[in-house]
Amino acid sequence: MITIQNIHKTFGNHPILKGIDLTIERGQVVVILGPSGSGKTTLLRCLNALEMPEQGIISFQNREELTVDFSQKLTKNTILALRRRSGMVFQNYNLFPHKTALENVMEGPVFVQGKKESDVRPQAIALLEKVGLGDKINHYPFQLSGGQQQRVGIARALAIQPELMLFDEPTSALDPELVQEVLNTMKSLAKEGWTMVVVTHEIKFALDVADKVVVMDGGEIVEQGSAQDLFNHPKHPRTQKFLQQIRVA
Ligand SMILES: Nc1ncnc2c1ncn2[C@@H]1O[C@H](COP(=O)(O)OP(=O)(O)OP(=O)(O)O)[C@@H](O)[C@H]1O
Ligand SMILES: [Mg+2]
Secondary structure, three states, X not given: OEEEEEEEEEEOOEEEEEEEEEXXXXXXXXXXXXXXXXOHHHHHHHHOOOOOOOEEEEEEOOOOOEEEEOOOOOOHHHHHHHHHHEEEEOOOOOOOOOOOHHHHHHHHHHHHOOOOHHHHHHHHHHHHHHOOOOOOOOOOHHXXXXXXXXXXXXXXXXXXXXXXXXXXXXXXXXXXXXXXXXHHHHHHHHXXXXXXXXXXXXXXXXXXXXXXXXXXXXXXXXXXXXXXXHHHOOOOHHHHHHHHHHHHO
């Protein structure tokens, strides 16, 4: 289980996350929905210690327990340990443009985890095969489609063998015909039992794959439940309003 308690994050004097509580069971897929500016990306970045909350506790309990209390002063080692628990997939892929697909995937294990390149290479190739890119390992990002680049991004996040995979609108920058290949890759990860938090507006994906859907608005979780319940019987007026907007769009 991964538990998130009372996360607060402020930018300047704007409170952006106002006490987020969330529990993620091992192997669960949690989909986060919510209007632009509601704090979804900020929450993912806090989970991965790319942003430092002022307050709150994150506890990873699926492997060796790691509990981080952000109200304490954290050491560099604690921050690194937290970062290694999750792999992040970004909206705009964030690949290194001057590195091949294979080099992008090997980067984390080699440069962050200090593993030997020769040990990491077979695993990196296997990950690229898993995301359907076994024939593209020596291609540079500019030689790949958006969907292919995003699948390299997924393989790269998997390469550090994280306890949690974080996806921030992984398909929103893609042309419509490329969305499905990325969603299918994510579906197969869910089937393999990866624990995933996915920010997305893909309702069908949420209905097919999510164990839990969470709606954020104004830096708070306003509602959570099963995808079926939430889409068919949204309780909170802000959830109803948001669902209307994305259905019309
Ligand atoms: N580094 C930053 N400095 C200052 N303000 C920030 C920073 N990052 C985010 N914010 C602000 O925090 C709020 C939440 O932003 P966030 O990116 O988390 O929203 P979001 O829910 O991911 O939105 P979207 O759906 O548009 O991606 C916004 O008002 C944004 O302007
Ligand atoms: Mg965002």
